[in-house]
Amino acid sequence: MSEARAQGPLRRAARRVGIRLLSALPALFGVLVFTFILMRVLPGDPAVFFAAGAAGGQAEIEMVRQQMGLDRPLPEQLLRYLWDVARGELGMSMTTGQPVRTDLLERLPASLELTFAALLLALGLALPLGVLAALRPGSPVDHLVRFLCTLGVCVPTFVSGLLLVYVFYYLLAWAPDPTGRLDVFAATPPGITGFLLVDFALVRDWEGWRAAAAQIVLPASTMALFVLAPLARMTRASMLAVLGSEFIRTARSLGLSGRRVVLVYALRNALIPVLTISGIVFSTMLGANVLVEKVFSWPGVASYALDALLASDYAPVQGFVLLMAAIFVAVNLLVDLLYGVADPRASVA
């Protein structure tokens, strides 16, 4: 009996993951077909593009075309493409001369580190602000939060990023030169996880850690400002709804301290909708990454794809879109799992 009970939540969680993975398959397949079509309708003939390096004539182009399988019927090409992607074969980048997979894996930690830092920062700001605003609706705090939210959705990330650079680098000189993840002359940590902050902490190089942290503060703040609005607004709304509910009234009437009621009982329930939109917020951030990485010359996957795009090098762009889709599915899965932890009532029927 006790064994069954212990197994219950685990089995349920496994089932949830299974069902979510299955339902994510059509979406992933759609993205795959989309990127395939993308490749097909791209301007120019890839075979000509590749053969041009060898200054080849018609025969050469024909040979490259056969090598690349471009002379086969479209459905067969699609199948080949799916097979390549399944093996993690994303093609070669013409600009870096390396396989796209190698390039992407090398740069992914930089992007993820930035996005996670920004998400943590945004949540750290949005949750207290939203709770404070909900506790005193109509107060100056509430108005301040509303003002920040209205403003936050109107300022483009590339503008707020540059203005932050102006204030904190040029005027105050608090921030280091806003290019890259680490000063050119600084020692890099051994690549354990690829996340600089984690790696420096692991080898206990606190000076290096501070240098890396100083570099990431501005880009992360830029992105955090961008997603502050939806998070704070949702926290405020759901907190207001929860605070007006009956179990809060009961808890208060039982004489529990106000702090305990708000932080333990109300907040936990109020967090559930916030968690739900965190998935959407994360996917917005993946898009905003492109702009922020460009502003701060951040060596992530988005700036890599962008450079390739501007150089008409399409394999990296496809790889990037696929990677974004995969991350996006993974994050939604994670949110769904957390959702089950935060709210045991939610279960897959």
Added chain:
Amino acid sequence: MSASTLRHAGYVLRGNPVTALAAAGALALLFVAVFADWLAPHDPVASNVANALRPPSAAHWAGTDQLGRDILSRLIHAARIDLAIAFAAVSLSFLLGAVIGAVCGYLGGMTDRVVGRVVDVLMAFPLFVLAMALVAALGNHVQNIVIATAFINLPFYIRFARAEVNVRRNLGWVEAARASGEPHLSLVLRFLLPNVLPAMAVQISLNLGWAILNAAGLSFIGLGITPPTPEWGIMVAEGARFITAGHWWLVAFPGLALMLSVLCFNLLGDGLRDILDPRMRT
């Protein structure tokens, strides 16, 4: 618009000065965009290298850029391009989205479920990345910026029109029209769509701000519009190189223009929603 709607609008505007202000701002923006040629004090593309990178002064209210071009004049001309792109993109997605959504909402069944699923996935996907990929696939032209922006707006309209038509498809007057032999297509286009359009108009205003941000973002990263055309996103991108040297006006003014225009359309959209649907007021 009937007299009572106008009266209600007047009442709401009086009680809600922010919306009135936003409407005035949006009108002013349109005015600037239409009459850019007369309003701009200088030629937006005339460069004067001797007078480059000057801070705001009496002669150049917003300063000059790295080629000595008057930033204020460029801002005014850019309003035309940015608004044109946003309006074109939003109208395109509005028209397509309304029809697709209405047809799905009316038909229901399998079509509806498939389209609904696709829309759900699209809405949650990083839309800016999608727009980038589209511009990459279609080619780096202004019209493709419009198409990409329209495409990422589309899911919102499809979902909206679908939901609105779905609640009406079995109402008495629709039944009556169907019973009197009205063909399905004309039932959707002539009876159901006009019914849901007012509610969708609100969505237009809200989406205009978003479309402006997306189009400016795309040109900021170097897609679509090419220099020396004055456009807010490009102006920020060009000014970015000079921000670490302290030339703030190259970035701040186009940034302010973007922010104010998006703010106007967002506040206007919120206000319009209040007028059309008083229950949704927050």
